[in-house]
Amino acid sequence: MSFKMSIKTNLQNIKSYLPEHVTLVAVSKTKPIRDLMEAYNAGQRIFGENKIQEMVEKQGQMPEDVEWHMIGHVQRNKVKYMASFVSLIHGVDNFKLLKEINKQAIKHNRVINCLFQIKIASEDSKFGMYFHEAEDILKSEAFSELKNIKIKGVMGMATFTDDKEQIKIEFQNLKQTFDKLQELDTDNCKLETISMGMSGDYELAINCGSTMIRVGSNIFGARNY
Numbered sequence: 736m737s738f739k740m741s742i743k744t745n746l747q748n749i750k751s752y753l754p755e756h757v758t759l760v761a762v763s764k765t766k767p768i769r770d771l772m773e774a775y776n777a778g779q780r781i782f783g784e785n786k787i788q789e790m791v792e793k794q795g796q797m798p799e800d801v802e803w804h805m806i807g808h809v810q811r812n813k814v815k816y817m818a819s820f821v822s823l824i825h826g827v828d829n830f831k832l833l834k835e836i837n838k839q840a841i842k843h844n845r846v847i848n849c850l851f852q853i854k855i856a857s858e859d860s861k862f863g864m865y866f867h868e869a870e871d872i873l874k875s876e877a878f879s880e881l882k883n884i885k886i887k888g889v890m891g892m893a894t895f896t897d898d899k900e901q902i903k904i905e906f907q908n909l910k911q912t913f914d915k916l917q918e919l920d921t922d923n924c925k926l927e928t929i930s931m932g933m934s935g936d937y938e939l940a941i942n943c944g945s946t947m948i949r950v951g952s953n954i955f956g957a958r959n960y
Contacts, residue, residue, distance in 0.1 A: 743768060743777035744789045745954045753948075757941055762951030764789065764935075770955050774799065780840050781822075783949055789802050794820055806890075806949055808862050811835045819843045825930055825949075826888040828852040828862050830872050831857045833884060840883035848887045850930055853912050855905040856894040863891065866912045881923055888928025888946075889913045893936060902936055906943035913944070 746761070753759060755841065762782040763771050771782060778853025780800060784790035794803055794817075795833040802822040809826050818839035827833055827849045838846040851872075854863030872878050873886070893902040909931050917926040930947040932940025937948040 742773040746774060746777045749953060752938070754947055758928075759913045759946040760930075760947060761954050762806065762852065763793070763955065764807075766878065766955050768793060771797060774954060779954075781853055783825075783951075785879060787817050790814050790821075791934040813839065814839045814956075815842075818847065819845075821847060822885065822927075824849045826850075826852045826862060827886075828854075828864050830875075830877070832879060833872070833878070837884045838883040846883050846885050848885050850888050851886060851916075851927060852891040853889050853909055854947055855909050855912075857901070857905075865896050865915060866915065869912070869916055871955070873924055879921060879923070880889065884923060884928065886924040888926050888930065889916065890930035892933075893931070899936075899939060903939055903943060906931055906940050906945070910944040924948045938943070 749759060750892050757869060758781065760781050761774050761779050763782045764785045775798065776954060781802045781804060783804040783806040784793065787805065790803055790805060803820060804823045804825060805817060805821050806825045809824060809832060811832055814835050824836060824847065827836070833849065836849060849884060851869045852863040854865055889909060891905070893905045896902065910929060913926060915928050928944050928947050930949065931945045932948040932951040934950050937945070940948060
């Protein structure tokens with residue numbers, strides 16, 4: 736049986752393991768529509784892309800009840816292309832980006848849900864902000880004026896390493912950051928989501944408090960670049 740036949744099986748295997756409070760984002764970047772439709776027909780409705788252009792193209796070809804999550808790094812000048820439909824933006828790592836998302840959301844008369852990307856990895860290459868930067872934004876008057884965005888939680892990417900102990904510590908740091916920021920409950924900030932964990936480490940992430948996992952290769956197979 737070829738791998739192509741088993742997207743449905745892969746999804747069922749993962750979902751059978753997931754606790755009820757954990758949301759599965761199927762990371763479909765670089766994958767063809769037929770693969771996404773196979774996942775869709777198996778009941779998956781939330782898909783994550785890391786390039787806005789690719790997400791826009793796929794959104795035009797997929798059923799309307801799909802929820803699209805932008806999980807990659809977001810360039811401000813591209814927010815406008817996804818503002819009419821994106822369900823959740825995972826990678827918000829600065830205030831200027833937040834302002835742009837708010838501006839584009841106003842044009843479409845909607846509120847766009849966002850996650851703060853928190854820097855937890857030891858690598859320099861990962862985007863994200865530190866706890867105090869997120870806290871400063873949430874406490875600022877400028878933030879309180881953004882009526883068309885809502886901060887729904889935090890997202891983090893662990894260091895790319897086989898050292899499970901290090902990954903565990905980084906996940907625990909994100910959970911602690913979430914707990915501290917959760918106290919700052921405002922009109923446009925209601926923290927309920929911790930997006931952490933991918934194909935290689937989502938079980939560990941769930942044990943550390945994740946409520947949303949981003950899984951690609953375990954569903955669709957290895958990526959073709």
